[in-house]
Amino acid sequence: MTTAYKIRDLSFSYGGSPILAVPELEIPDGKIVALVGPNGSGKTTLLHLLAFIEPPDSGRIEFLGLEASRSNLLELRRSVGLLLQNPYLFHETVFANLTWALRLRGLSKKECRDRALTALETVGLSGFEQREARLLSGGETQRIALARTLALDPKVLLLDEPFNHLDREAARRTEELVVEINSKLNKTVVLTSHSAKSQVIAHTVLHLFKGRIIPAPPDNLFRGKLMESGRVFYTGRILVTLPSAVSEGDLVTIDPERIKVSLEAPPPGNLNAYTGTVIGLSSENGRVRLEIDAGEVLRVLVSAQSEILPHLRLGSRVWI
16 A cells, blocks of 8 residues: 555644644545544644644655655645635636736646646536635535635645534534535545544545544543553553553543443453443434443443343443
8 A cells, every 4th residue: 555644753832832742643645534533632743743744843754755855845735735724815706816826837828727626526616606705604615615625726635623613514514515526526635524424425534632642542541550560551450551661651541442341240261351330311413432441430332132132221330
């Protein structure tokens, strides 16, 4: 599999405060990749680095086999399309908005027009070229801004919170559009999200927390200390046996999809077995999210077809 980006030993800070620390990361070419994490986790900053707007403090970014340097930044920037969370449209017609950057690049009037009309067709807004941009709805503004980016024919599309501030129907249309852009136009798409929405359409999900890529969602993220030569982590309430010994660290994360729930006690000697009470039940993207108080509140994701669900209700005692 070819890669769109290869990152090594990347670090970035604002005013001396560290924002990102990414020792190693590869983003596959031709796929949809979601950067998921809470506000302030560094998602937008990483997107700006991938767009070559901000240079890293240290480390390397390789884009489609070419290492970024001062000499090729303009070339790389023109290969990437960045759509901001709150896109700005000029108070002109949609057509003028779509052709502005194309004219700056010296394209002919015919090519500007052809690209603009093709981009509008792609986002499902053919016939909007003479509309006034300031009169568009929020969802239409988002799609016009996306069309403006697509008209530049970038190799990679970077979308910052593309589903934010959209109603359910507009968000659904945007999801379908992102999938279509990826599959039909063969564009690599990297998008950010603070929620699990993007996991439905993404081929790869990367979780960010405090500027670091973590191996599981931050649903079950606990601060504590290592014990017993780095084999056990103590959260202050529960002991967690680790898969292998580690030398340092003060955070542990537990993937909510890898926690098993049972009404019966596990066999003796089973590591990381806890009994607890169900305190939360909710549906999420075709699955069910459980919250179980087992000393720490642990969040669990199970299939909506799981055989245990009919036996669970708030207050049920379970083993995890």
